[in-house]
Amino acid sequence: xxxxxxxxxxxxxxxxxxxxxxxxxxxxxxxxxxxxxxxxxxxxxxxxxxxxxxxxxxxxxxxxxxxxxxxxxxxxxxxxxxxxxxxxxxxxxxxxxxxxxxxxxxxxxxxxxxxxxxxxxxxxxxxxxxxxxxxxxxxxxxxxxxxxxxxxxxxxxxxxxxxxxxxxxxxxxxxxxxxxxxxxxxxxxxxxxxxxxxxxxxxxxxxxxxxxxxxxxxxxxxxxxxxxxxxxxxxxxxxxxxxxxxxxxxxxxxxxxxxxxxxxxxxxxxxxxxxxxxxxxxxxxxxxxxxxxxxxxxxxxxxxxxxxxxxxxxxxxxxxxxxxxxxxxxxxxxxxxxxx
Amino acid sequence: xxxxxxxxxxxxxxxxxxxxxxxxxxxxxxxxxxxxxxxxxxxxxxxxxxxxxxxxxxxxxxxxxxxxxxxxxxxxxxxxxxxxxxxxxxxxxxxxxxxxxxxxxxxxxxxxxxxxxxxxxxxxxxxxxxxxxxxxxxxxxxxxxxxxxxxxxxxxxxxxxxxxxxxxxxxxxxxxxxxxxxxxxxxxxxxxxxxxxxxxxxxxxxxxxxxxxxxxxxxxxxxxxxxxxxxxxxxxxxxxxxxxxxxxxxxxxxxxxxxxxxxxxxxxxxxxxxxxxxxxxxxxxxxxxxxxxxxxxxxxxxxxxxxxxxxxxxxxxxxxxxxxxxxxxxxxxxxxx
Numbered sequence: 220x221x222x223x224x225x226x227x228x229x230x231x232x233x234x235x236x237x238x239x240x241x242x243x244x245x246x247x248x249x250x251x252x253x254x255x256x257x258x259x260x261x262x263x264x265x266x267x268x269x270x271x272x273x274x275x276x277x278x279x280x281x282x283x284x285x286x287x288x289x290x291x292x293x294x295x296x297x298x299x300x301x302x303x304x305x306x307x308x309x310x311x312x313x314x315x316x317x318x319x320x321x322x323x324x325x326x327x328x329x330x331x332x333x334x335x336x337x338x339x340x341x342x343x344x345x346x347x348x349x350x351x352x353x354x355x356x357x358x359x360x361x362x363x364x365x366x367x368x369x370x371x372x373x374x375x376x377x378x379x380x381x382x383x384x385x386x387x388x389x390x391x392x393x394x395x396x397x398x399x400x401x402x403x404x405x406x407x408x409x410x411x412x413x414x415x416x417x418x419x420x421x422x423x424x425x426x427x428x429x430x431x432x433x434x435x436x437x438x439x440x441x442x443x444x445x446x447x448x449x450x451x452x453x454x455x456x457x458x459x460x461x462x463x464x465x466x467x468x469x470x471x472x473x474x475x476x477x478x479x480x481x482x483x484x485x486x487x488x489x490x491x492x493x494x495x496x497x498x499x500x501x502x503x504x505x506x507x508x509x510x511x512x513x514x515x516x517x518x519x520x521x522x523x524x525x526x527x528x529x530x531x532x533x534x535x536x537x538x539x540x541x542x543x544x545x546x547x548x549x550x551x552x553x554x555x556x557x558x559x
Numbered sequence: 560x561x562x563x564x565x566x567x568x569x570x571x572x573x574x575x576x577x578x579x580x581x582x583x584x585x586x587x588x589x590x591x592x593x594x595x596x597x598x599x600x601x602x603x604x605x606x607x608x609x610x611x612x613x614x615x616x617x618x619x620x621x622x623x624x625x626x627x628x629x630x631x632x633x634x635x636x637x638x639x640x641x642x643x644x645x646x647x648x649x650x651x652x653x654x655x656x657x658x659x660x661x662x663x664x665x666x667x668x669x670x671x672x673x674x675x676x677x678x679x680x681x682x683x684x685x686x687x688x689x690x691x692x693x694x695x696x697x698x699x700x701x702x703x704x705x706x707x708x709x710x711x712x713x714x715x716x717x718x719x720x721x722x723x724x725x726x727x728x729x730x731x732x733x734x735x736x737x738x739x740x741x742x743x744x745x746x747x748x749x750x751x752x753x754x755x756x757x758x759x760x761x762x763x764x765x766x767x768x769x770x771x772x773x774x775x776x777x778x779x780x781x782x783x784x785x786x787x788x789x790x791x792x793x794x795x796x797x798x799x800x801x802x803x804x805x806x807x808x809x810x811x812x813x814x815x816x817x818x819x820x821x822x823x824x825x826x827x828x829x830x831x832x833x834x835x836x837x838x839x840x841x842x843x844x845x846x847x848x849x850x851x852x853x854x855x856x857x858x859x860x861x862x863x864x865x866x867x868x869x870x871x872x873x874x875x876x877x878x879x880x881x882x883x884x885x886x887x888x889x890x891x892x893x894x895x896x
Binding site: 260380381382410411412413414415416418419437438439440441442443444446463464467468477478479482483484485486487492493494495496497499500 | 617618725727755756757758759760761763764767782784785786788789812822823824825826827828829830831832833834835840843844846847
């Protein structure tokens with residue numbers, strides 16, 4: 220069994236405008252030492268997915284209405300996080316599953332020194348004595364590349380730069396030696412040279428500790444650099460999933476293909492027109508019937524408007540390549556030919 | 560710095576020389592000035608008519624302040640900027656208002672720059688009335704409709720309010736407003752960075768086709784080098800208030816001369832896993848220092864992997880290394896494999 224197995228997760232928000240199906244039946248796995256990249260645009264449900272895994276969805280208006288989230292420990296013992304008590308969940312958060320967010324300033328308390336916030340984690344989760352905890356925290360800050368950690372640990376968050384704050388968040392996330400790290404747009408607020416440092420830090424810690432990582436981002440470049448496997452989300456569902464090379468070289472969902480063709484690359488000479496995806500993502504409160512992508516797909520067939528497509532496995536080697544699309548024979552080549 | 564225009568070009572539409580924008584830092588009870596932030600510190604460039612200059616760099620490099628200073632949305636401290644022969648920095652307020660017809664700005668967040676209580680028709684016709692370009696409501700309506708069509712929005716949207724639009728549509732309105740007065744120069748400050756990936760391409764294409772159709776000249780300010788590459792003929796890279804390298808787009812990407820440009824390019828992940836694994840990143844330590852107290856000499860020396868003694872003392876001049884390719888670095892022409 221993998222480290223985390225998610226089956227049929229559904230998280231809905233009950234609003235005045237109706238039920239918003241932010242996450243609507245997604246399933247995936249993450250192994251130890253593996254990075255699962257989840258790509259999607261705003262409203263795709265990628266961030267609600269990460270909050271759901273920690274059971275941090277604000278209720279009301281949100282609620283996890285169905286699904287299993289099975290976490291396995293080193294001894295092979297499994298527990299379904301959907302079923303455990305809130306007390307148990309509190310122990311799991313930070314200890315076995317840790318999370319880093321886009322903006323570290325909103326998750327660090329501005330009134331407390333970094334040392335207070337870090338030491339507390341070890342006192343609560345590991346029952347460590349203060350002195351011992353402080354020592355471990357200094358070591359962790361050093362491991363994430365904070366210079367002069369023994370003195371910087373007593374800084375307040377505002378005294379640190381954006382990149383340093385994100386390093387502190389990563390140190391905090393890794394303090395209890397978690398099995399799974401969820402990183403939700405961890406570098407989106409950072410400059411690109413600092414982004415490269417933070418991504419390499421996550422990679423380095425993953426390799427050193429055998430962490431499983433769920434990396435959520437809108438940036439296909441970050442996915443290409445970091446992920447082993449990729450899940451592409453659209454309107455609350457995973458529309459395509461597979462090994463990172465397959466998803467980039469041989470995508471089979473028109474949305475994945477559209478994403479690939481709509482982004483300019485720094486290694487491409489100045490070309491002609493980009494190929495945008497027409498239209499815009501649907502409102503989750505008013506999803507079109509059938510496959511929610513059909514209004515943006517020129518080659519949709521009648522069944523696309525009628526029902527949501529079943530998962531279809533594309534034959535090939537390695538980890539399975541699964542796509543949810545009624546239209547067979549969709550590929551990068553076919554798409555290019557149709558366009559020209 | 561130099562006074563030479565880019566070689567082989569006709570008179571440029573926009574010509575900026577030694578632009579500096581310093582913000583005073585005040586402290587204490589008497590608000591005495593204790594120093595200044597040199598947000599822009601001696602920037603020069605030309606933009607040929609109908610072409611695009613990309614202005615790139617990380618946060619705090621001064622790229623947005625440069626754009627704002629050109630429109631005098633912030634007052635420049637010194638330097639000169641000529642638009643079609645007119646010196647912008649000495650204009651009185653009446654003349655400035657007139658000159659602003661020729662130069663317009665597109666902002667990152669169109670929602671913040673649209674009045675939520677005005678319909679799109681009112682928002683777009685206001686500048687036409689202010690500048691006396693239309694006589695009555697009817698003429699305004701027909702001009703605004705034509706404008707909306709140019710940016711790909713149907714006349715059905717005219718009587719709607721900003722909140723009824725998606726982010727991509729709002730940016731189309733932001734573009735329509737910038738074009739309402741038929742400007743010669745458009746300064747676009749991060750126009751696509753708030754948009755979803757699938758919508759970005761629509762707006763990038765729109766900016767490209769408008770430029771071709773209307774002969775517009777752009778200064779395109781962005782941190783996303785891939786988008787900048789797609790739209791620009793020439794690119795200037797800024798670091799802590801100064802241009803460190805300026806070159807035709809292809810030359811900048813293929814033979815970057817300045818170590819900062821090289822590091823910046825190598826830090827951008829390419830959306831291609833195999834190419835990404837094959838790449839060697841040039842490690843750049845630390846972060847951009849505070850512009851309040853920039854390092855002496857070359858501002859980049861604290862992070863430069865090839866720093867020499869001289870770099871700590873003496874700021875390098877922006878010199879032409881090959882035709883049209885300028886770099887400010889003490890290293891001899893940088894080789895790259």
